[in-house]
Amino acid sequence: MFCLLLLQLYCIRKEDKPKQPSVIAKIGSKKITAEEFRYRTKLTPRPGSIKTVNAALNNLIAEQLLALEAGDTCELAKSPVFQAHIQGIREQAMREQLYRETAVKQVRLKDEEIKKTYTLSQRVYDLEFFTINRPEIVEQVELQLSTGQTTLSDMFEYLKTQGESGRQTVKWRDPENDEIHKSLYNREHRAGEIMGPLRIGTEQWIMMRVLDFRTEPVIGPEDTQMRMHEIREKLTDLKAKDIWHNYKNTLMQGKEMRFEKEVFGQIVEWYMEEQRDSRNGDIPPPQEIEPDTQLISDTPEKLDSMLDRPFFRLNGETWTVGDFKQAIMSHPLVYRKRKFLPSQFPHYFKQAIADLIADHYLNKEAYRRGLDKHPEVKLCSQWWETSYLAQHRINQYLKEINVSELQKKDYTYYGPRAINEYLVQLNQKYASKIEIYEENLTQFDLNEVPLFVLRPGMPYPVAVPGFPHFTDADTLLFGSKDNMK
Numbered sequence: 001m002f003c004l005l006l007l008q009l010y011c012i013r014k015e016d017k018p019k020q021p022s023v024i025a026k027i028g029s030k031k032i033t034a035e036e037f038r039y040r041t042k043l044t045p046r047p048g049s050i051k052t053v054n055a056a057l058n059n060l061i062a063e064q065l066l067a068l069e070a071g072d073t074c075e076l077a078k079s080p081v082f083q084a085h086i087q088g089i090r091e092q093a094m095r096e097q098l099y100r101e102t103a104v105k106q107v108r109l110k111d112e113e114i115k116k117t118y119t120l121s122q123r124v125y126d127l128e129f130f131t132i133n134r135p136e137i138v139e140q141v142e143l144q145l146s147t148g149q150t151t152l153s154d155m156f157e158y159l160k161t162q163g164e165s166g167r168q169t170v171k172w173r174d175p176e177n178d179e180i181h182k183s184l185y186n187r188e189h190r191a192g193e194i195m196g197p198l199r200i201g202t203e204q205w206i207m208m209r210v211l212d213f214r215t216e217p218v219i220g221p222e223d224t225q226m227r228m229h230e231i232r233e234k235l236t237d238l239k240a241k242d243i244w245h246n247y248k249n250t251l252m253q254g255k256e257m258r259f260e261k262e263v264f265g266q267i268v269e270w271y272m273e274e275q276r277d278s279r280n281g282d283i284p285p286p287q288e289i290e291p292d293t294q295l296i297s298d299t300p301e302k303l304d305s306m307l308d309r310p311f312f313r314l315n316g317e318t319w320t321v322g323d324f325k326q327a328i329m330s331h332p333l334v335y336r337k338r339k340f341l342p343s344q345f346p347h348y349f350k351q352a353i354a355d356l357i358a359d360h361y362l363n364k365e366a367y368r369r370g371l372d373k374h375p376e377v378k379l380c381s382q383w384w385e386t387s388y389l390a391q392h393r394i395n396q397y398l399k400e401i402n403v404s405e406l407q408k409k410d411y412t413y414y415g416p417r418a419i420n421e422y423l424v425q426l427n428q429k430y431a432s433k434i435e436i437y438e439e440n441l442t443q444f445d446l447n448e449v450p451l452f453v454l455r456p457g458m459p460y461p462v463a464v465p466g467f468p469h470f471t472d473a474d475t476l477l478f479g480s481k482d483n484m485k
Contacts, residue, residue: 022443025057025479026435027064032057034440036383041446043453043464050467053444055474061434062478063468065426066390076392081329086388088330089460090381094366095359097374103244107236117231118218120185121172126212130165132205137162138197152194156209167211173230178238180206189213202336202351251361257354259312263321267311268346270300275345299325314357324353331356332459359459387465394470397422419470427478434479 025032041056050056076082132138141159144150170176172185177200184195189210196207218227307322333352340348371377398418406413427434453463471477 022437022440024437024440025061026433027061027068027430028433030064030068032060032064034443036060036379037444039464040383040467041444042448042450044462044467045450045452046446046467047469047472049472050469051446052474053441053446054476055472056444056446056467057436057441058471058473058477059468062423062426062470063386063390065423065430065478066393066470067386068430069426070389070393070396074389074392074396076389082388084326084329086381086385088332089384090372090377091330091359091363091366092458092460093377093380094371094374095362097371097377098362098366098369099240099244101369101371102247103240104236106243107239109232109235109239113235114228114231117185117235118228120188121227121231122215122217123172123185123188124214124216125170125184125189125210126167127170127208128160128165128167128211129206129208130160130162131200132159132197132207133203135203138205141197156194156207159207171216177201177206178241180208181234182238183208248358248362251365252358255315255357255361257312257314257357259350260310263306263309263311264346264350266306267300267303267321268349270302271349272342272345274300299328312353327356327360331359334457334459336457383465387468390468394419394422416471420473423471423477431479436476436479 022034023031024034024037037056037060040060046056050059070077132141137159141155145152145155170180170184172181176184179198179200183198189195191210191212193210194207195209197205198207200206218224303321303325307320307325309321310318311321311324312319333349334355335348335352336355337348366372398415401418403413403415403418406418450467455461455463
């Protein structure tokens with residue numbers, strides 16, 4: 001509870017990337033770059049049978065070939081639900097790029113604050129803490145402290161018996177909540193000092209007291225250089241988040257949303273019916289998609305009975321239930337809390353819609369800046385589209401050849417064998433268009449255990465498409481010797 005670990009796409013350090021994008025394979029006009037290979041092999045789990053660089057490349061090339069075979073006129077590609085899903089992924093990437101341009105790139109660090117943070121980063125604190133999960137308690141605490149009815153120390157002693165309490169040792173490098181980190185490392189703290197209440201989440205606060213502290217000095221030039229690098233990254237991250245928060249507040253200033261009470265109540269009731277099967281009111285994360293079959297939506301079907309009814313007014317503009325349904329096709333609702341009482345659902349449902357609307361305005365700004373054409377944005381949506389189309393095509397192929405019937409005639413004819421035969425056919429068809437740059441493959445090492453990068457709180461939380469698995473062959477299957485560079 002005290003530690004909050006957020007895996008982000010930037011787990012791979014920038015200095016680990018090649019200075020210039022190198023191409024490791026071409027399939028016609030399509031390219032597999034070193035960056036894509038690195039992301040796809042390091043930021044999503046791979047099957048245990050894919051242990052070599054050649055095996056990984058075989059599957060990435062197979063994915064491209066299968067997507068080419070599926071084409072942009074196949075059933076999946078023409079599906080409005082699929083198109084909305086890809087649009088949502090693209091717009092999420094646009095918002096991330098907008099964050100980099102309006103926040104990250106605006107950060108300016110001063111030498112004095114870097115030096116100050118370097119000194120503070122060597123402090124280690126032993127803390128006792130407790131959490132508060134009821135806003136009325138926080139309001140009462142702030143009222144009594146502001147009017148002098150009690151002292152911070154007395155309040156701490158009383159409240160720690162009422163909440164979830166504990167003790168923990170905290171170091172600068174620990175992945176704590178941002179508010180905890182900023183409070184602890186904004187200056188030196190002495191034993192007995194109390195901090196809080198600090199808001200660390202939706203309706204969650206924390207109070208902390210320093211029990212003891214000590215200094216753990218950074219030793220050696222290499223560790224010093226690494227710490228300075230980490231400090232610049234951490235300060236940049238914290239300042240960028242503050243800039244982004246202010247940017248969003250400015251963008252949304254003056255915008256008011258008013259719900260139609262009767263319609264809102266009816267839709268809440270339908271959504272709650274959908275959620276009743278979920279355990280203990282647990283709101284499921286944004287849907288995981290089976291792109292080769294259907295795109296699953298958690299939208300109540302009953303919404304279709306009132307698509308033309310006004311749902312809410314936003315700055316004088318009426319959003320109908322149909323407008324709302326269209327919006328959540330590309331932007332699944334994200335609830336700020338995963339578990340809550342049924343009676344609290346209308347509150348969190350309303351918050352999820354407010355976040356949807358905020359992203360709607362961020363999308364407008366991102367389109368205005370032309371970020372839909374940004375290379376990283378285009379690459380992100382292409383990865384997902386290719387992944388989905390490839391899986392769709394292989395499933396269609398297995399249906400076309402009726403692999404289950406073939407297996408009845410020959411028990412050795414199972415799925416992997418059928419897929420390998422199909423890949424041979426695809427290589428014969430596309431071999432002249434496939435180029436492999438073997439010299440660029442030597443930079444990769446697949447011995448590291450890959451991460452699974454999840455970004456909580458986003459409509460599409462999985463950062464990288466699942467690694468494709470069509471073959472276990474660890475010798476290069478595709479292209480011709482004449483096309484090996």
